[in-house]
Amino acid sequence: MGSGESPTLKTQDAHPSILVIGKWIRHFEQWIHEQPKEQLYTAIAVVVATFLIVVIYRILNRSRCNTVVLSGLSGGGKTILFYQLRDGTPHQGTVTSMEPNIGSFVLHSELEKKGKIKPIHLVDVPGHSRLRPMLDDFLPKAAGIIFVVDALDFLPNCRAAAEYLYDILTKSSVVRKKVPVLILCNKTDKVTAHSKEFIRKQLEKEIDKLRTSRTAVSSADVTNEYTLGVPSEVFTFSQCHNKVVVAESSGLTGEVSQVEQFIREHVKP
Structure with missing residues (x-):
């Protein structure tokens, strides 16, 4: 290794799938910053409510069985x-x-x-x-x-x-x-x-x-x-x-x- 080379992995040497995932993450972060806070809170509330419904449904199914x-x-x-x-x-x-x-x-x-x-x-x-x-x-x-x-x-x-x-x-x-x-x-x-x-x-x-x-x-x-x-x-x-x-x-x-x-x-x- 030459004296001026970095020991870390160069960006161009990374696996293509890692580069794609990183690109999507950056796009997602940018999209979040562009959204109004009220809209984000509503989306989070919907996700949480859906999760709770799924959990309750599974609990009820277990009790029935x-x-x-x-x-x-x-x-x-x-x-x-x-x-x-x-x-x-x-x-x-x-x-x-x-x-x-x-x-x-x-x-x-x-x-x-x-x-x-x-x-x-x-x-x-x-x-x-x-x-x-x-x-x-x-x-x-x-x-x-x-x-x-x-x-x-x-x-x-x-x-x-x-x-x-x-x-x-x-x-x-x-x-x-x-x-x-x-x-x-x-x-x-x-x-x-x-x-x-x-x-x-x-x-x-x-x-x-x-x-x-x-x-x-x-x-x-x-x-x-x-x-x-x-x-x-x-x-x-x-x-x-x-x-x-x-x-x-x-x-x-x-x-x-x-x-x-x-x-x-x-x-x-």
Whole structure:
């Protein structure tokens, strides 16, 4: 290096992209100095407001994704399951709810775990036919749906359960978001309870009949927003747009491990 040369990088030796970026920065600085202060303050306010809206939207979305909805016919044991998941006890035993049970809590089985655990937002929707429309208030926010079936008294209620399940599986809020559904066969601690495989097959048969009869109804009937299954094929839950699985539980004895597994699969701790 000669005695008169500078040790720093010469401008003409810089990378072309660096020169371009520097040029844009200078233009931007010049543009800022040329703008009226009021206009700059307005632009900054718009940027800040937009940022806050995006942050709030993401926070709300995160809060929604921990909602799990308990649904099913009356008498299936939804409320007892709600208490078991929250407190680890069945409380009063058989309970018929006329209003939703709603709570945000860490699963009882996870209370002793170390570290931060994300609570779930559990909604137990009454199964009475007159109260089912309130289900529509919660489905758009659901990360998962647990459809409770009485495995002990299943056959007399099979048709009604299939109709209710059909309505849920054809809701636009469920299909579009591909909300996972757990068909939970409850009261399996009883000797005379039906197996989950038997219940699954019977529900599939009933839904297959329903989709045939409802497809034949006039197009003026808009009760169901989507159709189920593949045309000309026997219906199975594997054909649904969203994931549908079947599991067993016993609310009275506290055997709810498969329920908790489903919840934590879709509401990460």
